[in-house]
Amino acid sequence: MIDFAFYIIWAGYFISLYFVIFWLLALLENGYNDSVAKKIKDFPVVSVIIPAYNEGERVAKTIESAINLDYPKDKLEIIGVNHGSSDNTLDVMNRYKNAIKIITYPRIGNERKGGAVNAGLKIARGEFVACLDADSSIESKALHKMLPYFEDKDIGAVLPRIIPERPKTVVQRIQYCEYIVVFFFKKMMGSIDCLYTTPGPFSLYRKSVIEKLGGFDAENLTEDMELAIRLQKNNYKIVQTTAVEARTITPSKFKDYLNQRNRWYKGALFNVYKHRSLILNRKYGDFGMLQMPFIPSAAVLSVLVFSIIIINKLIIPLFDKLEAWYYGGFNMSPLIEAIKNFTVWDINLDFMFWFWLLILIQFVIIVWAHKVTKRGLFNEKVYTPFAFLFVYSFTIFIVWWLVIIDLVKMKKQKW
Amino acid sequence: MVRVPLKKSRYVFALILTVLIFSLGVLIGNVLTNSRVSFTSSLVEEQRLEYDSLQLQYLYLSEFLREENCPAAMFALDQNLRNLEIVRIKLENYLEKDDQSGLKSVKREYTLSELRYWLLSRQAKNICGENNVVSILYFYSSRGCDLCENQGAILTSLKNEFGSHLLVFSIDALFEDEPMISILMDSFEIWETPALVINDELIGGFTKKEELKEIICSKFEDTLTACA
Numbered sequence: 001m002i003d004f005a006f007y008i009i010w011a012g013y014f015i016s017l018y019f020v021i022f023w024l025l026a027l028l029e030n031g032y033n034d035s036v037a038k039k040i041k042d043f044p045v046v047s048v049i050i051p052a053y054n055e056g057e058r059v060a061k062t063i064e065s066a067i068n069l070d071y072p073k074d075k076l077e078i079i080g081v082n083h084g085s086s087d088n089t090l091d092v093m094n095r096y097k098n099a100i101k102i103i104t105y106p107r108i109g110n111e112r113k114g115g116a117v118n119a120g121l122k123i124a125r126g127e128f129v130a131c132l133d134a135d136s137s138i139e140s141k142a143l144h145k146m147l148p149y150f151e152d153k154d155i156g157a158v159l160p161r162i163i164p165e166r167p168k169t170v171v172q173r174i175q176y177c178e179y180i181v182v183f184f185f186k187k188m189m190g191s192i193d194c195l196y197t198t199p200g201p202f203s204l205y206r207k208s209v210i211e212k213l214g215g216f217d218a219e220n221l222t223e224d225m226e227l228a229i230r231l232q233k234n235n236y237k238i239v240q241t242t243a244v245e246a247r248t249i250t251p252s253k254f255k256d257y258l259n260q261r262n263r264w265y266k267g268a269l270f271n272v273y274k275h276r277s278l279i280l281n282r283k284y285g286d287f288g289m290l291q292m293p294f295i296p297s298a299a300v301l302s303v304l305v306f307s308i309i310i311i312n313k314l315i316i317p318l319f320d321k322l323e324a325w326y327y328g329g330f331n332m333s334p335l336i337e338a339i340k341n342f343t344v345w346d347i348n349l350d351f352m353f354w355f356w357l358l359i360l361i362q363f364v365i366i367v368w369a370h371k372v373t374k375r376g377l378f379n380e381k382v383y384t385p386f387a388f389l390f391v392y393s394f395t396i397f398i399v400w401w402l403v404i405i406d407l408v409k410m411k412k413q414k415w
Numbered sequence: 416m417v418r419v420p421l422k423k424s425r426y427v428f429a430l431i432l433t434v435l436i437f438s439l440g441v442l443i444g445n446v447l448t449n450s451r452v453s454f455t456s457s458l459v460e461e462q463r464l465e466y467d468s469l470q471l472q473y474l475y476l477s478e479f480l481r482e483e484n485c486p487a488a489m490f491a492l493d494q495n496l497r498n499l500e501i502v503r504i505k506l507e508n509y510l511e512k513d514d515q516s517g518l519k520s521v522k523r524e525y526t527l528s529e530l531r532y533w534l535l536s537r538q539a540k541n542i543c544g545e546n547n548v549v550s551i552l553y554f555y556s557s558r559g560c561d562l563c564e565n566q567g568a569i570l571t572s573l574k575n576e577f578g579s580h581l582l583v584f585s586i587d588a589l590f591e592d593e594p595m596i597s598i599l600m601d602s603f604e605i606w607e608t609p610a611l612v613i614n615d616e617l618i619g620g621f622t623k624k625e626e627l628k629e630i631i632c633s634k635f636e637d638t639l640t641a642c643a
Binding site for chain 2 (some may be wrong): 013014017018022025026029193235282283285286287289320323324325326327328329331333334337338341343345346354357
């Protein structure tokens with residue numbers, strides 16, 4: 001049993017190493033191009049849809065950032081969708097009624113954000129539409145930098161780089177580092193057409209494409225991911241830009257963070273399952289062969305590897321120790337002896353080698369990601385990158401377990 | 416809207432690189448294991464020297480019957496045994512991480528040391544007429560014996576109480592590389608682990624601390640403070 005468990009850990013190492021090497025190769029091959037290719041030539045009509053459910057406190061800033069977009073006013077349409085809010089969201093929206101269109105969309109059945117965005121899509125007259133989550137904001141030059149990409153008719157969506165608002169708590173700092181690293185991974189994935197999500201903070205779509213695909217999945221837990229997979233399925237390109245920044249508010253408490261991730265990962269599993277025909281399907285290129293299998297295998301590996309390590313290295317030894325103390329009486333002398341006679345060979349060096357190798361690769365990626373996003377590694381507290389390095393993957397493991405528990409209990413997801 | 420065809424070479428190249436890094440890890444692991452083996456061998460080698468010296472001491476004692484030197488020799492025996500125990504714990508620890516290596520011959524070497532010391536301790540008791548030392552031959556197995564660890568903890572804590580009055584010799588009953596073990600097990604009729612041979616008496620199965628303490632105390636000629 002122990003042997004089998006350790007084969008799984010080896011497999012985990014091997015597979016995660018493979019994925020990372022693959023993406024790094026793709027990035028090295030295609031280069032990290034940072035430049036905005038062209039200047040904007042004409043000004044097509046753009047609709048910005050802001051769905052909001054009980055976001056009275058935050059939505060004002062979001063609307064203002066949309067209004068402040070540097071774009072001809074007659075070509076910019078902002079649609080605030082009040083998604084059956086019970087707070088003052090509608091009142092806040094009404095403050096801007098001269099500049100934006102406001103519609104109220106009721107909460108129907110199991111519908112989520114996708115339903116609200118669809119309602120906005122219905123009245124949108126733009127050639128391009130952006131979705132802007134109510135907890136996010138966008139820089140004013142965004143459309144100038146993003147629209148030129150659409151000259152390529154195959155491009156269905158263009159993504160900004162998402163950066164959290166200045167972090168205030170440890171949980172937010174870890175996420176801050178995470179967003180920078182995730183962006184870097186997205187850049188790598190983007191270089192081989194493997195982007196699998198078009199996130200809520202200001203993803204810009206070609207409206208004809210979304211209409212052709214039938215809009216968002218209204219009941220989906222992560223409708224942005226679902227749409228991205230459908231874009232990929234229909235061979236539309238998704239572009240990850242580097243120069244456009246959208247800001248978003250991240251959960252400040254660990255519990256909220258877990259809940260958010262729980263929804264994301266559960267949604268990811270559902271959507272990979274929904275579009276399982278793409279998995280290992282050569283027709284869909286790297287996306288089918290690499291990205292689609294990656295999501296479920298990351299889940300399985302994270303759960304298995306961490307569980308095995310925790311059970312074998314923590315729970316079983318602790319239990320044995322307690323049992324020994326029960327029979328032999330509390331006795332620190334073996335521990336003291338072990339410390340007194342410690343030599344370097346007592347460390348499990350082979351295991352440590354793999355552990356530190358993975359940590360080193362991750363650290364290189366963290367440094368690299370900070371460099372390309374022009375952010376100082378230690379700008380937010382000195383410990384931030386290290387907290388990310390050592391704590392983050394453990395939180396992912398916790399989230400996957402919570403997802404498993406929920407799935408077993410068939411729990412209904414709350415917003 | 417046509418997808419860029421799959422580029423096989425990248426998959427293959429990534430696989431090659433992964434295998435290379437992975438093999439590098441395995442290679443380094445092997446090098447580390449070898450160094451660990453030679454380190455442990457050197458520990459056991461030192462033990463051998465210590466043993467030789469001690470054996471000579473007893474030979475000298477039995478020839479010249481100089482009982483006033485007995486306490487020092489008994490003390491040395493106890494010290495050597497303690498050191499051997501440290502080596503044993505280290506070795507079992509290493510074997511847990513990697514049992515496919517040269518560590519097994521090191522384990523055989525140390526097992527022989529334990530047995531040599533055990534025989535020597537019996538000789539020493541005769542020579543010195545020492546009746547206030549109890550020796551326990553402790554048979555454990557490193558696999559499939561949940562109670563062994565607890566028995567070990569009990570012995571460790573009793574060793575702490577009795578000090579040099581208690582000598583514990585630990586033998587892995589499942590260690591097949593050393594034929595001497597099966598000879599011992601046959602002659603003491605041991606069929607299960609944990610098993611304790613206290614002086615010459617076999618106590619099979621798991622023995623609780625209080626019970627074991629009582630048995631040990633009954634073997635001492637004088638009443639020790641630990642037994643009172």
